[in-house]
Amino acid sequence: MKNMKFKLSRIEKELTQEQLAEKVHVTRQTISLIEAGKYNPSIKLCIAICKALDKTLNDIFWEE
Amino acid sequence: MKKIEDERIIAEKRKINSNAFGICFIALWGILLYRQFMLDQDIRQYMDIFLLTMGLSIYITVNSVFRGLYLTYRSRKERKKVNLISAITGATAFIIVQAFTLKIDFSDFMEIMKLGISFIVFLSVWVISQSILFNISESKANKDADD
Numbered sequence: 050m051k052n053m054k055f056k057l058s059r060i061e062k063e064l065t066q067e068q069l070a071e072k073v074h075v076t077r078q079t080i081s082l083i084e085a086g087k088y089n090p091s092i093k094l095c096i097a098i099c100k101a102l103d104k105t106l107n108d109i110f111w112e113e
Numbered sequence: 114m115k116k117i118e119d120e121r122i123i124a125e126k127r128k129i130n131s132n133a134f135g136i137c138f139i140a141l142w143g144i145l146l147y148r149q150f151m152l153d154q155d156i157r158q159y160m161d162i163f164l165l166t167m168g169l170s171i172y173i174t175v176n177s178v179f180r181g182l183y184l185t186y187r188s189r190k191e192r193k194k195v196n197l198i199s200a201i202t203g204a205t206a207f208i209i210v211q212a213f214t215l216k217i218d219f220s221d222f223m224e225i226m227k228l229g230i231s232f233i234v235f236l237s238v239w240v241i242s243q244s245i246l247f248n249i250s251e252s253k254a255n256k257d258a259d260d
């Protein structure tokens with residue numbers, strides 16, 4: 050299932066996948082796979098993403 | 114240039130390496146059994162492969178036990194049952210192999226007795242060693258969890 054909240058948060062922060070990937074030390078493909086819901090990131094990476102996007106884990110990764 | 118630390122790539126690489134190791138490990142056992150039973154080679158002729166295979170097997174077992182990963186079933190009762198079934202299977206296979214390789218004469222009562230004793234010894238050693246390994250591993254896992 051696609052993670053639209055993650056994608057919208059990234060766009061809201063005006064970051065490209067490449068830029069966010071660099072901030073959290075992963076490749077662009079990993080960011081793309083997380084957005085597409087094809088990769089489950091570790092809690093460590095989730096936290097890094099949340100910090101980079103100024104969001105909480107709930108804001109991005111909690112499914113309604 | 115900065116090295117990639119992407120957890121997804123690292124995890125995938127580990128998975129590939131682990132699969133490759135698994136294939137090599139099974140192949141090593143295959144080669145060992147082929148040389149022993151099909152080619153009837155002397156152990157000195159395949160000592161290198163024998164030591165490598167046994168070394169790897171011991172390494173895997175020891176690491177699993179001392180890291181508390183040598184756990185199969187949650188309930189002790191189920192674990193005992195599985196341990197006994199695997200011991201009986203192992204001992205039966207051992208006896209069949211022994212009967213073929215040593216060309217046992219089934220009309221000789223003494224030879225059948227020897228086979229029976231081998232079965233009991235194998236079964237006992239298996240059950241005891243497995244129980245010890247399970248107990249060590251469980252106590253290690255509990256210790257890590259309680260720390």
